[in-house]
Amino acid sequence: MTTPDPWPAPRAHAPVDLAVSLPGSKSLTNRALVLAALADGPSVVRRALRSRDTLLMAGALNALGAAIDVSGDDWAVTPGPLRGGSQVDCGLAGTVMRFVPPVAALAEGDVAFDGDPHMRNRPVGAMLAALRTLGVRLDDTDRLPFTLHGTGSVAGGEVVIDASASSQFVSALLLAGARYEKGVDVRHDGKPVPSQPHIEMTVAMLRQHGVEVDDSDANRWSVAPGTVRAVDHLIEPDLSNAGPFLALAAATGGRITVRDWPQRTTQGGDALREILTAMGCGVTLTEDGLTVTGPERLQGVDLDLHDVGELAPVVAALCALAEAPSHLRGIAHIRGHETDRLTALATELNALGAEVTEHDDGLSFRPAPLRGGLFHTYADHRMAHAAVILGAVTDGVLVENVATTGKTFPDFPGHWSGLFTAAG
Incomplete structure (x- = not known):
C-alpha cells in the first residue's frame, strides 16, 4: 500500500x-440543497458547509438545471426546469450517489452517474430497485456506474425497500417524493434501519418546506404529492x-x-x-x-x-x-x-x-x-x-x-x- x-x-x-x-453540517447542507433545487422558488442555504461532498452535491444539482451560487458563505439556490443529458460525479459522497438519482428521475433525458473507484463498492442497489418499482428506467445494475433514463415525471406510489445497509435509501426517496405524481409510500422490510436520526432529520426538513409526511407507523414513511415550498436554511x-x-x-x-x-x-x-x-x-x-x-x-x-x-x-x-x-x-x-x-x-x-x-x-x-x-x-x-x-x-x-x-x-x-x- x-x-x-x-x-x-x-x-x-x-x-x-x-x-x-x-x-456547518454536511448532512443538513446536502439535504437543504436538494430541497432548494426542488422548491417552488429561490432560497438561500446560509452558513453552508464548503467541502468536497457539498460542492459535489451543488455540482450535481447544477448539472440537472438548478442554479447554485457557492461563491460566498451563504449559497443562493434558484430552481430550474430539470434536464437530462448530463453527468453526475459522486466522488466519495454517499449523499450524492443516493439523493440525486430520485431527483434526476424527474428530468427528461439520460443522466449518467459515476464516482471515485471505491464508490463502486458502496451499496446503492436497494434504492435503484426501489426507483424501478416507482416507474423509473435505469441500467440493469446495482452499483456505480449507472445511467438513469428520465422521462420528465415519476409515477411514485408504494415501494418496499430493505434499508438495513443505509438510512440514506429512505431519505433519498422521501426528499424527492413530493414531486412524484402519487407521492411516495416507503416501507422498510429487513433488519433494523441504521442511523435513524438521519431519517428524522430528513422528515423534519421536509415539514419545514411544507411537505406532508406521515411517519406514525414504524418502518413506514409516506410523503404526499405537492409543492416543496422555498425556505431559507441556517446550517x-x-x-x-x-x-x-x-x-x-x-x-x-x-x-x-x-x-x-x-x-x-x-x-x-x-x-x-x-x-x-x-x-x-x-x-x-x-x-x-x-x-x-x-x-x-x-x-x-x-x-x-x-x-x-x-x-x-x-x-x-x-x-x-x-x-x-x-x-x-x-x-x-x-x-x-x-x-x-x-x-x-x-x-x-x-x-x-x-x-x-x-x-x-x-x-x-x-x-x-x-x-x-x-x-x-x-x-x-x-x-x-x-x-x-x-x-x-x-x-x-x-x-x-x-x-x-x-x-x-x-x-x-x-x-x-x-x-x-x-x-x-
Whole structure:
C-alpha cells in the first residue's frame, strides 16, 4: 500500500483548554440543497458547509438545471426546469450517489452517474430497485456506474425497500417524493434501519418546506404529492465533525468547548454528549456551546452505536485509550461506508499496539500500551479523525492521506494543528 506524504499527527504534551468553532453540517447542507433545487422558488442555504461532498452535491444539482451560487458563505439556490443529458460525479459522497438519482428521475433525458473507484463498492442497489418499482428506467445494475433514463415525471406510489445497509435509501426517496405524481409510500422490510436520526432529520426538513409526511407507523414513511415550498436554511455546526475535538479533551484530560452547539437538533452527533459522559467526561451544554472536560482516566464502555455509526471511529480511538475493556456493537453497516470501517479500525489500531478484536457487528478492546507508527486512512475522513486522536497522546503517529478529511472539513490538518499552537 502506498503511503504518500504521511502527516505527523501533532502531540499534546499537556491537557488542552480551548474553544473551537466548526464548519456547518454536511448532512443538513446536502439535504437543504436538494430541497432548494426542488422548491417552488429561490432560497438561500446560509452558513453552508464548503467541502468536497457539498460542492459535489451543488455540482450535481447544477448539472440537472438548478442554479447554485457557492461563491460566498451563504449559497443562493434558484430552481430550474430539470434536464437530462448530463453527468453526475459522486466522488466519495454517499449523499450524492443516493439523493440525486430520485431527483434526476424527474428530468427528461439520460443522466449518467459515476464516482471515485471505491464508490463502486458502496451499496446503492436497494434504492435503484426501489426507483424501478416507482416507474423509473435505469441500467440493469446495482452499483456505480449507472445511467438513469428520465422521462420528465415519476409515477411514485408504494415501494418496499430493505434499508438495513443505509438510512440514506429512505431519505433519498422521501426528499424527492413530493414531486412524484402519487407521492411516495416507503416501507422498510429487513433488519433494523441504521442511523435513524438521519431519517428524522430528513422528515423534519421536509415539514419545514411544507411537505406532508406521515411517519406514525414504524418502518413506514409516506410523503404526499405537492409543492416543496422555498425556505431559507441556517446550517448548524457539524456535530459529527465535533468528535475528534471533543475526544481531544477526553484523551488529554483537558477541556474543549465547541461553540454554537444547538440546544435541540436532529443531528446524530449530539449522541457524543451521552457517549463521553459514559467514558467519565464532564459534559456541559450552555448557550455558549458544549464543553467537555476529560477525566484522569478514560472508562471502558459497552455501547450500541447502531443509530450513530459515523461516530464509531472516534469512539474506537478513545476505547483504545481507556483503562478498562470496551465493546462497540450494532455497527455491521459501517462496513459499507467509505471503507470497511470495522476491518480498517481493527487493522490500524492493532498496528499501533492496541488489542482490538473484530466481530461481525462491532469491535472489542482490551487495555494495551500504544506506540507510534503509520495509520492508514483508506481515503476515509473518519479514519483520519481516529488517527489524530491517537497521535495527540502517542509519540510518532503518522497519518497517511490526511487530506481525505476535506470530504467534510476544509483544511482540517491546518485547523487541528492550530489547536496545539494555541494550547502552547
